[in-house]
Amino acid sequence: DAGVTQSPTHLIKTRGQQVTLRCSPKSGHDTVSWYQQALGQGPQFIFQYYEEEERQRGNFPDRFSGHQFPNYSSELNVNALLLGDSALYLCASSLSGTGKPQHFGDGTRLSIL
Amino acid sequence: DQQVKQNSPSLSVQEGRISILNCDYTNSMFDYFLWYKKYPAEGPTFLISISSIKDKNEDGRFTVFLNKSAKHLSLHIVPSQPGDSAVYFCAASADGNNAGNMLTFGGGTRLMVKP
Numbered sequence: 001d002a003g004v005t006q007s008p009t010h011l012i013k014t015r016g017q018q019v020t021l022r023c024s025p026k027s028g029h030d031t032v033s034w035y036q037q038a039l040g041q042g043p044q045f046i047f048q049y050y051e052e053e054e055r056q057r058g059n060f061p062d063r064f065s066g067h068q069f070p071n072y073s074s075e076l077n078v079n080a081l082l083l084g085d086s087a088l089y090l091c092a093s094s095l096s097g098t099g100k101p102q103h104f105g106d107g108t109r110l111s112i113l
Numbered sequence: 114d115q116q117v118k119q120n121s122p123s124l125s126v127q128e129g130r131i132s133i134l135n136c137d138y139t140n141s142m143f144d145y146f147l148w149y150k151k152y153p154a155e156g157p158t159f160l161i162s163i164s165s166i167k168d169k170n171e172d173g174r175f176t177v178f179l180n181k182s183a184k185h186l187s188l189h190i191v192p193s194q195p196g197d198s199a200v201y202f203c204a205a206s207a208d209g210n211n212a213g214n215m216l217t218f219g220g221g222t223r224l225m226v227k228p
Contacts, residue, residue: 004156033215042117042202042218043157056215090156092216101147102216104156 002027004093004105012111013081021076021108025093031055032074033102034066037088049074050096078110086112116140117205119219126226132190134222136203139184143205147216148177148188151200160201161188193226200224 005024013019025032031050035043045058049068068074072093078085088109092102118137126132134148144165149157163170163177163186170177176189190197203219 035216035218040220042119042204042220043216045215045217048215058215101159101162103159104149106154106156 004091004103006089006091006105006108008108009106010109010111012113014113015081015083017081018077018079019081019110021078021089021091021110023074023076023091023093023105025072025074025091026103029093029095029103030072031094031096032068032072033092033094034074034076035090035092035104036060037090037107039087043090046076081112083112086110114139115220116143117203117217117219119201119203119222121222122220123223123225126193126224128195128226128228129192132188132193132197132224132226134188134190134201134203134224136186136188136219137184138186138205140205140207140217141184142207143217144208145206145214146177146179146186147204147206148175149202149204150197151202151221157202190224193224195226195228198224198226 007022033048034046037043046060047057052068063079065077088107090107092104094102147162148160151157161175179186200221200223202221204216206214
């Protein structure tokens with residue numbers, strides 16, 4: 001039973017570029033959430049997708065956007081990259097409405113030069 | 114404003130002794146609390162959770178205590194093992210019956226268990 005998988009593992013971009021990160025949820029899960037973890041801090045909620053729609057959003061600018069596909073996988077897109085976007089991006093999946101915890105992937109380490 | 118705080122950035126404990134990690138929160142709407150463990154280069158791994166209708170939940174060596182009046186929770190690990198050395202994150206959500214709700218995390222506590 002595969003857990004949450006994320007790709008790529010590492011990514012290096014320059015300021016102003018655009019990036020797409022990908023996530024496949026744990027088998028049977030229908031909800032995907034994205035978090036940003038800066039060095040030395042706890043993860044911060046970006047947004048959540050359920051039934052292919054953004055259901056909740058944290059305090060992140062519109063440069064951060066996402067998508068969920070019919071197979072429940074998801075993408076996180078970030079436009080006009082800033083140095084401050086350098087972080088570990090974590091994807092978490094869960095089964096909505098069950099009271100069960102979110103399960104995390106190992107993340108994508110994004111470095112902006 | 115940090116709604117979930119872990120005031121101890123690090124904790125060092127001898128193998129076999131008890132580890133106590135603490136977490137405070139400010140948002141009264143939080144009703145579901147979780148602890149995650151994170152090793153370097155891995156994602157957070159779920160450890161244990163507690164609903165606000167309870168004040169204690171136990172799973173093997175791990176016990177979580179919730180004091181709603183103080184808005185405080187703690188994770189007890191007994192006995193501590195070297196493999197427990199990791200960063201521990203406290204997290205909270207509102208409407209805990211919906212597992213998909215956003216989690217608000219604390220800043221983490223690095224636990225070091227010495228052999």
